[in-house]
Amino acid sequence: MEAFYTAIRRHRRLNFILAGCFSILIGCCTFPILPLTGEWPSFLPVNLLIACAAYYEIGNWLGALFDRVSILPIVFLNLGLAGLGVGCRFLLEFGEISNVCNFTWPNVSLHLLVSSLYPLVLCFWTAAHRPYHTK
DSSP states (O other): OHHHHHHHHHTHHHHHHHHHHHHHHHHHHTOSSSOOSSOOOTTHHHHHHHHHHHHHHHHHHHHHHOSSOOHHHHHHHHHHHHHHHHHHHHHHTTTSTHHHHHOSHHHHHHHHHHHHHHHHHHHHHHHHSSOTTOO
16 A cells, blocks of 8 residues: 555656546546436446445545645545536536436535545545555
8 A cells, every 4th residue: 555655646746637537537427426306227326336436546546645735625626526527427418308307406416515525534534544654
């Protein structure tokens, strides 16, 4: 695990860009995480599993990137990236009837809440359990 942290910290800018792109991609692909309006699709367990695993990795990635940053910049970063992912999904499905079912306030707010808080908790958990002698 220590090699993971040192590799990320050695190429900080590249990993920041890769983590952002991965977060946008996962935000687009897993929206809505849990559909609160409309029918529940048959692929819901797979969607939840992919979302949990991907946001776990994003949280670890951000925990390795940021040392002792306050909570507010990471919350805004996660919200912005999740919002970009939802926006990409909206543009991808523009004009389809699924936009009427998927893009409701409960679905969007739940997706933004989960996709910003779950990586945030994991980011601080990773930062707290990281060995302090890595630079």
